[in-house]
Amino acid sequence: MNDLNPTGPIPPQLPTPTYPIRAPLGESPEEREPIPNLFAATEAVLRQPRRVMYHLRQPGSGRIVIAMLFVAMLCAAGYGVVVGTFSSGAQLWIAPVKIVGGLLLATLICLPSLYIFACLSGSQARLMEIVGLVTGLLLLTTLLLIGFAPVAWLFSQSTDSLAWMGTLHLVFWGIATVFGLRFLENGFAHTKARSNAGLMTWVVIFVLVVLQMTTALRPIVGTAETFLPQEKKFFLSHWGDSLKSSLD
Amino acid sequence: MSASAFNPNTPTAFLRAEPTRLRQWVTQRPANLVGCCLAAVVLGAGTYGAVMGCWRDPWQALYTGIKLPLVILLTTLGNGLLNGMLAPLLGFNATFRQSLTIVLLTFATASIILGALSPVALFVVWNTPSLSGATQLSSPEYGFMQLTLAGLIASAGVAGNVHVLPLLTQWTRSVGVARKVLLAWLAGNLFLGSQICWILRPFIWDPAGPTRFIGREYFRGSFYETVFEAVRRLFFAWG
Numbered sequence: 003m004n005d006l007n008p009t010g011p012i013p014p015q016l017p018t019p020t021y022p023i024r025a026p027l028g029e030s031p032e033e034r035e036p037i038p039n040l041f042a043a044t045e046a047v048l049r050q051p052r053r054v055m056y057h058l059r060q061p062g063s064g065r066i067v068i069a070m071l072f073v074a075m076l077c078a079a080g081y082g083v084v085v086g087t088f089s090s091g092a093q094l095w096i097a098p099v100k101i102v103g104g105l106l107l108a109t110l111i112c113l114p115s116l117y118i119f120a121c122l123s124g125s126q127a128r129l130m131e132i133v134g135l136v137t138g139l140l141l142l143t144t145l146l147l148i149g150f151a152p153v154a155w156l157f158s159q160s161t162d163s164l165a166w167m168g169t170l171h172l173v174f175w176g177i178a179t180v181f182g183l184r185f186l187e188n189g190f191a192h193t194k195a196r197s198n199a200g201l202m203t204w205v206v207i208f209v210l211v212v213l214q215m216t217t218a219l220r221p222i223v224g225t226a227e228t229f230l231p232q233e234k235k236f237f238l239s240h241w242g243d244s245l246k247s248s249l250d
Numbered sequence: 251m252s253a254s255a256f257n258p259n260t261p262t263a264f265l266r267a268e269p270t271r272l273r274q275w276v277t278q279r280p281a282n283l284v285g286c287c288l289a290a291v292v293l294g295a296g297t298y299g300a301v302m303g304c305w306r307d308p309w310q311a312l313y314t315g316i317k318l319p320l321v322i323l324l325t326t327l328g329n330g331l332l333n334g335m336l337a338p339l340l341g342f343n344a345t346f347r348q349s350l351t352i353v354l355l356t357f358a359t360a361s362i363i364l365g366a367l368s369p370v371a372l373f374v375v376w377n378t379p380s381l382s383g384a385t386q387l388s389s390p391e392y393g394f395m396q397l398t399l400a401g402l403i404a405s406a407g408v409a410g411n412v413h414v415l416p417l418l419t420q421w422t423r424s425v426g427v428a429r430k431v432l433l434a435w436l437a438g439n440l441f442l443g444s445q446i447c448w449i450l451r452p453f454i455w456d457p458a459g460p461t462r463f464i465g466r467e468y469f470r471g472s473f474y475e476t477v478f479e480a481v482r483r484l485f486f487a488w489g
Contacts, residue, residue, distance in 0.1 A: 149332030
């Protein structure tokens with residue numbers, strides 16, 4: 003270790019993602035580098051989001067979208083298994099199925115409104131670009147959930163409190179979604195939209211739909227005799243009931 | 251000090267190194283640096299842990315001497331993936347390995363400080379009467395010792411993080427980004443570390459049983475539930 007060369011050159015600064023948001027996509031050669039596979043797509047979404055945004059605007063972007071969606075669902079399933087470890091048994095497959103299905107369903111439900119809001123805002127984005135941006139949102143969110151997975155697993159094994167675990171998963175999902183939505187917002191900024199109001203409205207709708215989906219597909223963390231609930235409930239009412247029964 | 255005198259094998263190198271030097275170590279010699287960090291954690295935190303545990307008996311000293319470094323290493327590994335993802339998302343485009351190394355460097359610095367504070371902690375522990383004597387769990391002496399030991403750990407942790415801030419600032423070329431990254435890492439590590447400590451307790455003394463590596467409460471309940479429950483009881487009592 004003594005042979006460290008103190009006068010040696012300092013490694014070059016890695017490219018940072020703090021580009022001016024409004025700079026045209028593809029301006030830097032790095033952004034134009036192709037995204038050949040799943041791993042490149044995953045890494046690009048984390049480190050070079052503008053590279054992903056650039057390629058989503060190019061012809062044949064469907065391949066990248068499919069790759070990103072595949073990884074996102076894989077990550078969602080992985081996190082689902084961790085969620086299922088709280089109750090174990092059948093929840094080990096039920097939780098991933100419900101999380102993957104719920105995320106896909108919520109996205110499909112919300113996608114048309116995002117496209118319409120985008121058009122109303124004057125955005126020039128094609129449908130595939132919007133689909134790609136939403137897929138990027140899903141990928142980033144689920145990747146971060148995988149990052150949270152070891153922490154979630156530890157708490158799953160430590161506590162018996164359903165309300166606590168539910169809250170923890172919601173907090174993790176919330177943090178991950180903030181980063182995912184930031185990707186979407188940055189991508190949306192390049193679609194020449196006149197205002198962000200439509201996007202912000204959609205964000206509220208999307209979050210509400212996902213939250214309601216957790217109640218519509220309950221139980222995800224705990225167990226039940228039936229795969230799906232027999233009673234319809236609003237998510238706030240469900241949370242209130244869960245907290246009350248946990249505190250009693 | 252001449253530049254060639256810098257050597258990550260010596261504990262002071264961690265503390266004296268300039269951001270440029272640290273960055274060189276992180277990028278060019280990560281394996282060596284990780285080895286040094288691990289040694290610093292095991293020795294520094296291990297010594298401090300042994301001092302904490304020796305208040306009860308030599309076995310507790312041994313157990314806590316193992317458990318304290320274990321908490322640090324498990325926290326680093328448990329949050330490694332998350333910290334590596336958060337860094338580029340917050341504007342610090344480091345690789346996973348580099349993020350992991352920097353977090354470990356933070357803990358290593360804190361561990362060296364803890365090791366250096368061990369004599370102070372030993373003095374406090376030595377001066378606190380044992381529980382078999384006049385001291386009870388509710389005694390001010392016991393409370394003082396607990397607070398001092400925890401306070402020293404907190405101070406070392408803060409110093410470790412502050413020490414890495416210039417490295418992150420130089421690397422990211424932005425104080426704001428460096429602070430955001432450090433704060434995110436700190437929050438995550440504090441959250442997970444608290445629960446790992448909870449699982450690996452007792453560190454000083456378990457009033458309910460003999461000396462054991464991990465108490466009967468192992469994997470039962472969480473730190474945050476207990477805090478929440480205590481706050482709830484407090485407010486309920488006030489109501």
